[in-house]
Amino acid sequence: MGAAVVVSNEEPTRAQINRWRRYLANERAEAALYRELARRKTGEEREILLALADSESRHEEFWRGKLGEYVGFPRQPDLGTRFMGFLAKRFGSVFTLALMQSAEARSPYIKDEDAPEQIAADERIHAEVVRGLAARGREKMSGGFRAAVFGANDGLVSNLALVVGVMGSGVSSNMILLTGVSGLLAGALSMAAGEYVSVTSQRELLEASTPHPKAHTLLPSLDVNANELALVYRARGMSEKEAQSKAQAEFSRMALEQAIGLDREDSPGEQETWTDPGEVVGSPWTAAGSSFLFFAGGAFIPIIPFLFGASPVLGAVIAMVLVSCALMFTGGVVGVLSGKPPFSRAMRQLAIGLGAAAITYLLGVAFGTVIG
Template sequence: MSGDDSGGRAEMHHRHRDVNGGWLRPSVFGAMDGLVSNFALIAGVAGGTASTTVIVLAGVAGLAAGAFSMAGGEYVSVASQRELALAEIDVERRELERHPEAEQQELAKLYEDRGVEPAVAAEVARQISMDPDRALEVHTQAELGVTAQDLPSPRIAAISSFLSFGVGALLPLLPYLLGVTSLTTSAVISCLALFGAGALVSRVTARSWWYSGLRQLLVGAVAAALTYGLGTLLGGVGL
């Protein structure tokens, strides 16, 4: 076959990762937060008491409270962000209905500022403006950086955050639920999970897997060590 494919569909040479979805950020943040916060909580309680029952109760309470809090917070945050964006999109829609010529000129000027020749920019803006839905999409993308179709879902964000926090918070608690009473086992599992989670995140970032893994391990270990020290101190004075 000839290398000239100009008569058919343009060949796609690469793909981009989805950066607008509502699931990635809450999932990653939820898992990290659940792992670090519950590991630190369990370490702090273990530093102040030898009672396995108290440690397990604190871990379960931390998992439940954190998961529901994260889910609720993500839902409200993403819903508010979505409502604000939709309100601004409605403003743009009304402007297109009331002042179509001015909006068309604004679009042509936008293309001119990006290096398109004035005559070509005017023609592109004219053709786009013939379709109100396409015109609205182009205007909102250019002026707001979003489109109505790309807005994240509050429900997806909340569910992703709840599940990921729960999974992360369960890992440091799991040894105690299985009958192991040593904080060391929980710490080893947590540290391995911290490094693994950080390394996994590197797949959607520009960082190397070992740098991302070590960074997350360091953050979690420091948080747990400080909380353990605080628990030991308070336990030592009888609080």
């Protein structure tokens, strides 16, 4: 049910009218945003998004009724709402829902005495619904995309710190460029090798833990009375009682299959479907190649000015500006993917990157002074 409009004999103030009109515009835009996202979905997700759109439309009608004759001409929603609408039209739901999760949680209705408690509660529940939908989207996103963001960020920070640190020691531009290229190659190769070993080790561990696909064919040869099959189930984590029960059920099924002449190879009984380790962790060569490329891409940015012959000081300043922009972008993306405000995450990423560069610069100056 929609929130009831409380009729008051008092004339609303100009501030109230402006605020209510803004709420009306935002609710209308949010309803349209959810419908746009629903248009690209099917099944349960589509139904949930359409239900959210209907709820926002009810809120829209509440503010329209509260404004009455002061409703005025339709106005533009807030910049943030318009930006999310742009994302919904151009890029789909993953980034939009992640931003909507934060926006719904920061609803202004919570502290506004003019907003009914029911609408404020609706918005809080919307935040939880969107959180669930956003989590689905994050799970569907390939791990390669996240790895690309983090790999590029590692390349940015490490090579900027290396370039600035070497510059602090007082070497020439050519030496800085040589050091930067060396850092790019060494870091990218190290990341690729580490990723290859990591993924390969994961695959081997999963393969060692996956039951043998033909183990079920041994059942006809087992001693029913000894019931060693129960040991298999207990080793997989079942309690003794559960293991005994499942083993007995399996032997009963086997006896029935033998009675009707069903070939054990074709039996659907104990043939469990196990996920291929390759499907879980991916290809080690793909992981290694992605790590190499994205780390190298990030590490390439700090050396760009030195490729064009910039002096050490000018090159370092340009490199810091370029890397700062890239760090803010990667930090913002990480913030969106984690459901956190992207601006604060962008600033945090920038502070970490520039902090690392400042420390290595001071160490470079100290080292240059010592050997000088």
